[in-house]
Amino acid sequence: MSRATENAAAFAYAPSLESTAPVAIRERYGLFIGGEWAPAADDRTFATINPATEETLALVAHGSAADVDRAVRAARRGYEKYWRKLRPAERAKYVYRIARVLSERAREFAILETLDGGKPIRESRDFDLPQATAHFFYHAGWADKLAWAVDGAERPRPLGVVGAIVPWNFPLMIAAWKIAPALACGNTVVLKPAETTPLTALALAGVCAEADLPPGVVNVVTGDGATGAALVEHPDVDKISFTGSTEVGKGIRRATAGTPKRLGLELGGKSAFIVFDDAPLDQTIEGIVSAIFFNAGHVCCAGSRLLLQESIAEDVTDRLRLRLASLRHGDPLDKNTDIGAINSRAQRDKIAELVRSGIEEGATLVQHDWTPPERGFWYPASFFTNVQPTYRIAREEIFGPVLSILTFRTPDEAIERANNIPYGLSAGVWSSSGALSMYVAERLSAGVVWCNTFNRFDPSSPFGGYKESGFGREGGLTGLRAYLET
């Protein structure tokens, strides 16, 4: 072997691990209610683990209905005693302060998010944290300008107490999506983080304390589905904002029917990613990688159904096969990792089960060749060819790094196939023709349509779904109005 060849081989990236030194994880976490930390009333706890190692990170209080009640009372007191009386410009200062403290502690939060959830540090550092802080900054600016946000309302009023229930795929960011507008509009919040990823929400409670937020304005009650259900059913909650599965979302809608509670649901998806024959193909491949492999496909708006114009299907599939081989799987703390751990054992098993169904129904599996570590939960980047629209993998949300590839012949057939699903969260349209992109985009039943890009977010741009992907929008003016009496 020549010296140059040896060097080329040795260039295989050495581990480049983000140090966990900036993070101090406590052994135990209580609930954050009325500005104070306290154990659950019945002293129950649960362990939160690192999905990449299965090691326990901390014991977290398991909130019961009694704890939820305490938190809602604290939020009501915070609302009546402090928050609703505060001048909007003062409220803005608090929200700004949260944004600034969070920015300053961004590195620590990114590491914590990666430890608790398994996503690559590159993503938590470059996406989750910048997005979370951006939401606080953006909404801080609105706090004293709400009359301009709502047509015809001189002084739009807050709703009161908001129950925010967030999922495990973007734990801090989605908490920010809900808390930032809620606070800016003058509401107080009870946040219920996901069972597998409570740590950044608890750290955010620390930020609220550091920002000197009045007691009860933000409360965090950790727990499981029953804890969330108690929050949904609490009679003194004025609004529930839920992000999570369609199944749970339907239950929440049933539970809140006939009550005066406002409801916003951001649920599952099986979004179409449509590629026309005049698309910029190399960039399209990157778009596909973002659509389905970003956060290991743990993304509600993931472009998990790839619809390729038949004339380019083989070419695109070949390119994708090549690109699949270059994805870097492994330790989420490694700065060069593209695909980290699957969030939980249950999720990994669900992905594996759906992949089996795809094989059994007759699709062809292409998978990144990788032997995962023995400990932790992993799934290699995968895609299916020879998928028929009737297969489960073409209709059900997999919520993992697994893509189903289907074909179409004409723009109208692409539209029909894209819309032929109970979901409607996002869609991608790839073409070099602006006219074609617009023709297709305006006919898609999807809350967001990205043209020649995917997974682009901004606090000023509303996000939400059609059909069983939910209703209500988060972000932008539409998202803001959802926290106001208008």
Next chain:
Amino acid sequence: MIRSTARVDAVTLEARAAMLVARSIKADAKRAGIELAIACMDLTTLEGKDTPAKVRGLCARGVSPAPGAPSVAAICVYPNLVPAAVEAVAGRAVKVASVATAFPSGLSPLDVKLRETTEAVAAGAHEIDMVIDRSLFLAGRYRAVEDEIRAVRAACGGATLKVILEAGELGSYRAIRAACDIALAAGADFLKTATGKIGVSSTPAIALLLCEAIRDHARLTGREAGLKLAGGIRTTKSALGYLALVCETLGPAWLTPARFRIGASSLLDDLLLQREKAVTGNYGSAAYVATA
């Protein structure tokens, strides 16, 4: 009309390129990358004031940059300095590359360009770095651009032909991609980003675009052309970023002087300082790096 059907979208191209050059290259990978960057370097002097003595100094440095360090791949000079360079590297593995075809503008009659090429090859140049005629390209005369590259390719005989696209003058990524496809179809052995004589030379996005064109050409024809990045690469960090970009786009098989070059005049200084750091653990003073 541009004949190439390959479309390019700037936003995603730039985002992907930025992500690749931001790879975190540490420890052994960094050491290997520094050795590779030296071994793949076209150490260059392209100034009107170049003299045989200056070129001899550069050659000596290219042959033996520092104790234990590899030789560079080639010395790149103007045609008139080829004899001096050939003499200075005689018997060594270091190649001599000559710019030709009315570098850097390319605006001379074709017969003049061809004669410049044949004379440089006759004087012993192993490699020819030609510039494409941007005047023809921007006027839409793509067939003439391709014919000219074919003619220069023929004039090169056994010498390697690197085709400089001067990407920064072509106006859009799609145009750059079209120029890549023309050069590859005409038989270019290497695609080269820039002359180094204008403001915009090698950016990560331009480098990625060239890699993609080379990859597609190899997929379609089986012919594996090389890539030369030139202009504006001055630091080890930036060189390592480009190595990562090439490695992840074309594969590790491209990380060899036969398929990858970095054209640079000042980059070697920083590579040697960083190499010293990698070997000894301490940063040396620039005064200890022998310059030419």
